[in-house]
Amino acid sequence: MKKGLFSLASLLLIGNLTMAQKVEFEEYDLDNGMHVILHQDNSAPVVTTSVMYHVGAKDENPDRTGFAHFFEHLLFEGTENIERGEFFKLVSSNGGKNNANTTDDRTYYYEVFPSNQVELGLWLESERLMHPVINQIGVDTQNEVVKEEKRMRVDNSPYGKFLENVKVNLFKKHPYRWTTIGEMEHLDAATLEEFQAFNAKFYVPNNAVLVVAGDFNKADVKKMIQDYFGPIPRGNDIVRNFPKEDPITETIRAKAYDPNIQIPAIIAAYRTPSFKDRDAYILDMISTYLSGGKSSKLYKKIVDEKKMALQVGAMNFSQEDYGSYILFGLPMGEVTLDAIVKEIDEEIVDLQTNLISERDHQKLLNQFENQFVNSNSSVEGIANSLARYYMLYGDTNLINNEIDIYRSITREEIQAVAKKYLNPNQRLLLEYLPEEKSNN
Structure with missing residues (x-):
């Protein structure tokens, strides 16, 4: 019965997509x-x-x-x-x-x-x-x-x-x-x-x-x-030549302190390519797979089933020159930050070792199709997208065909990109801690 409902939802979504007009x-x-x-x-x-x-x-x-x-x-x-x-x-x-x-x-x-x-x-x-x-x-x-x-x-x-x-x-x-x-x-x-x-x-x-x-x-x-x-004078051309980052080859360990929190957080962050790179689109899918809702892998395992964390998440913070892929967790009770990292890493290793299921792959495609339809649902949103795709991506028509990039992403590519970027020796491991109070 569940499979039938899932297939019906897919058909309804495809039907909605065909009604979404080209911009x-x-x-x-x-x-x-x-x-x-x-x-x-x-x-x-x-x-x-x-x-x-x-x-x-x-x-x-x-x-x-x-x-x-x-x-x-x-x-x-x-x-x-x-x-x-x-x-x-x-x-x-x-x-x-x-x-x-x-x-x-x-x-x-x-x-x-x-x-x-x-x-x-x-x-x-x-x-x-x-x-x-x-x-x-x-x-x-x-x-x-x-x-x-x-x-x-x-x-x-x-x-x-x-x-x-x-x-x-x-x-x-x-x-x-x-x-x-x-x-x-x-x-x-x-x-x-x-x-x-x-x-x-x-x-x-x-x-x-x-x-x-x-x-x-x-x-x-x-x-x-x-x-x-028309009458506004042209300005001088702007030349940008930002320095390139050296690859990260071993874990960067750091701590930060926040006086406004009582519950610590652990953050694993990886430097990734520009949002114009195909791999960035794949990392978007990996984020949704890992933490897109309560049925996602990290939430279901660490928050729902094992009750080790109040919150876990994954986000692909993509930018024009580089991206930052960020995983985080807030532990429950006496659970340690290291224990949260261990659980997250197990899911990453599974992603690197095994192909995601066809069902999960289809679910991802459905989620991105839905986002695509919603992003073009108002002239205010369309105006923003048109400006962004021209200015930062150099391709205004991505407003219509960016979804084709997501549709073309395979399970094998998801596995390969996880292997390429999400490795312990390529990351920052940041302990985000309550600020220690002075005894004075």
């Missing part, structure tokens, strides 16, 4: 080098305008970390034609919403408006690019905002420095070794001229992709784009 888009370049992607969908009166800049934490000076994330905030301060503090008011008063986010690789700004406000969205983004006001008042204001964000999300959050400690131990040369939010003393020490120079270098049209997705008239929007973005 049609048009892309072209302005004379100043800005890339433009248009996705017209007139099914609902909503439009997303967005700009992704190819600038992230990895583009910072090691002594000035946090600049990229700081600009995510700073460029909402105002422009020559938008008074300070008015950016968000203009959006909300016209029925829209907006936000921005930063990673080590890129910064993304977007607005979602009723479709009759598409021109406002384009004007706002052109103002951010062409006429930003970067002055000491704005820098001082956002400095306090970023500090509060760091206190809330990192310094005072349980396990808030989890990724920070993985990165600093896993990367020794590449700028992925520091955090996206950066060091506050670096921001405090920075001069206004340094902020202005960062803007002049990276916030240029030839380092950006503009996406308009949703309900709009293509001819009208093309004219608006030319009018608002």
Whole structure:
């Protein structure tokens, strides 16, 4: 009966997939080098305008970390034609919403408006690019905002420095070794001229992709784009030549301390290739196999059956230049960190030694098919995907055919990639511990 239900679920999922429409888009370049992607969908009166800049934490000076994330905030301060503090008011008063986010690789700004406000969205983004006001008042204001964000999300959050400690131990040369939010003393020490120079270098049209997705008239929007973005001068070409990491050939052992936790964690992290590499897609599948839900291998064995851990997980933290494959566990009661590692390693060795079952393989394919359908279910999500695939992968049409990569992954490849990357001599073993209290 279970097999019949499983087959029925597979057929229903395939049926849903065939109904998922191909994302049609048009892309072209302005004379100043800005890339433009248009996705017209007139099914609902909503439009997303967005700009992704190819600038992230990895583009910072090691002594000035946090600049990229700081600009995510700073460029909402105002422009020559938008008074300070008015950016968000203009959006909300016209029925829209907006936000921005930063990673080590890129910064993304977007607005979602009723479709009759598409021109406002384009004007706002052109103002951010062409006429930003970067002055000491704005820098001082956002400095306090970023500090509060760091206190809330990192310094005072349980396990808030989890990724920070993985990165600093896993990367020794590449700028992925520091955090996206950066060091506050670096921001405090920075001069206004340094902020202005960062803007002049990276916030240029030839380092950006503009996406308009949703309900709009293509001819009208093309004219608006030319009018608002065409006159912006091209910037200097950005040359990146980041140092390469040496291979990890023996276990890196480290400890980190967190005053906000009572339960320790053990983390095993492996340096892996760029998310553009086929192996990264396979590692995505391995993560889902190991910890994608309560029926996954690690959760079922270590949490559910043996009751050795409160939580276990596996995640493939993929980035443009390298990835970090992270396994972790929080022990239950008197269970040791070493015991958790032993259990996790047994599952990895099994993955390296034996092919996963055909049933598990099909289950993985179904899960990724479902994710694919959901990722293209809104114009807001489509806009983000179009920008990301163009900017970071160099192939906009991955929005339609990336799922074919997952579909083509075999059980043999899953075994081979586990053998290639997930070995004890190629990893960081990090004990993440409650901070020891002083007796003084």
